[in-house]
Amino acid sequence: PGEESGQAYILVDQGGQNIIASCLGANARLCPEHLNNPPVRRLLQECRGIVLTDPPLDVTVKLLALTKQRGIPLLWDPGILISQGWEMLEPLAKQADVLFLNETEATALFGTAEVDMSLKHLQEQGFHNHTVLKLGAQGAAMLEPATGIVVEVPALPLKELGLKVINTVGCGDVFVGAFAAYHVLGASLQRSLIMASVAAGLNATRPETRGSPEQATLETTEQGSRDFGFIFREYKRSKNC
Numbered sequence: 001p002g003e004e005s006g007q008a009y010i011l012v013d014q015g016g017q018n019i020i021a022s023c024l025g026a027n028a029r030l031c032p033e034h035l036n037n038p039p040v041r042r043l044l045q046e047c048r049g050i051v052l053t054d055p056p057l058d059v060t061v062k063l064l065a066l067t068k069q070r071g072i073p074l075l076w077d078p079g080i081l082i083s084q085g086w087e088m089l090e091p092l093a094k095q096a097d098v099l100f101l102n103e104t105e106a107t108a109l110f111g112t113a114e115v116d117m118s119l120k121h122l123q124e125q126g127f128h129n130h131t132v133l134k135l136g137a138q139g140a141a142m143l144e145p146a147t148g149i150v151v152e153v154p155a156l157p158l159k160e161l162g163l164k165v166i167n168t169v170g171c172g173d174v175f176v177g178a179f180a181a182y183h184v185l186g187a188s189l190q191r192s193l194i195m196a197s198v199a200a201g202l203n204a205t206r207p208e209t210r211g212s213p214e215q216a217t218l219e220t221t222e223q224g225s226r227d228f229g230f231i232f233r234e235y236k237r238s239k240n241c
Contacts, residue, residue: 003025003026003029004023004025004026005025005026006022006023006024006025006026006027006028007022007023007025008020008021008022008023009021009022010169010209012167012168012169015165020169022080024080028056030055030056030059031056031058031059032058032059032061032062034059035059035062035063035066044063044066045070047072048072048184049067049072049073049074049075049180049183049184050063050066050067050072050073050074050075051074051075051076051077051176051177051180052074052075052076052077052078052096053077053079053173053176054077054078054079054080054081057081057084057088057092060076060092061092064092064095064096067097068095072184073097073098073183073184074095074096074097075096075097075098075100075176075179075180075183076092076093076096076098076099076100077099077100077101077172077176078093078099078101078105079105082101082105082108082109083108086109086110089109090125093127094125094126094127094128094129095129096129097129097130098129098130098131098132098179098183098189099129099130099131099132100131100132100134100172100175100176100179101113101131101132101133101134102133102134102135102136102172103133103134103135103136106118106133113133113135115133115141115143115150115152116150116237118131118133118143119143119145119148119150119237122143122145123145123148125145126145127145127146128145128146130142130143130144130189131143131145132179132193134172134175134200135155136155136168137155138154138155139152139153139154139155139197140152140153140175140193140196140197141153142189142190142193147236148236148237148238149234149235149236149237150234150235150236150237151189151190151193151232151233151234152232152233152234152235153193153194153197153230153231153232153233154197154229154230155197155200155201156197156198156200156201156202156221156225156230157225157228157229157230158201158204158205160225160228161221161224161225161228163202163205164205165204165205166204166205166206166207167204167206167207167208167209168204169209170203170209170210171200171201171203171204172200174196174199174200174203174212174213175196175197175199175200176196177199177212178192178195178196178198178199178200178212178218179192179193179195179196180192181215182195182196190232190234193232194222194230194231194232195218195222198213198218198221198222198225199212199213199218202217202218202221
């Protein structure tokens with residue numbers, strides 16, 4: 001109460017790329033005590049997984065503990081919290097089941113968004129979970145530092161499908177949402193990754209900033225894209241690379 005609602009101002013160029021300026025407002029006032037509200041507590045006890053997108057760090061700590069207690073996955077997209085630095089984020093990032101970073105965020109934290117160098121950094125820091133790099137027009141990559149396994153998926157082949165980019169606003173959120181949905185429904189991480197790429201690609205062909213494609217549309221599009229090389233590639237990198 002008494003706090004202004006959060007706001008985001010979005011600039012989109014002719015190619016559909018965007019810049020977002022955010023004012024968090026009341027969003028920054030979220031605190032662990034809010035999680036004790038009966039309706040919220042009930043949802044947290046019934047959910048099959050939790051996706052976090054840049055909440056305050058003390059809320060992240062509380063939800064990480066809850067997911068460990070319940071044995072459900074927590075997927076974390078720290079977003080603007082990267083401004084607090086890697087030393088602040090690293091202990092929490094290691095506890096998330098899946099960590100999501102876009103190119104800008106990975107570069108800010110690791111000094112690079114290049115896949116092999118990012119994997120090496122995570123290995124040196126002792127990570128044992130999964131990190132997904134959202135690489136925009138280059139697709140995405142999922143890194144498993146403990147084994148050195150990398151899974152890469154291309155961006156959806158829009159041109160071959162007769163589509164074009166209109167607006168990339170919200171594509172990262174759609175990517176994470178689709179990944180999480182498939183994951184909690186029992187899909188493999190590889191399957192979740194490729195369907196997330198489908199969802200983000202389709203979202204870029206729409207002018208609106210909210211909403212995401214339905215599952216039936218995702219499945220049909222994924223199947224129709226295989227002939228254009230839209231498949232995941234998995235390989236292993238040694239720790240010495």
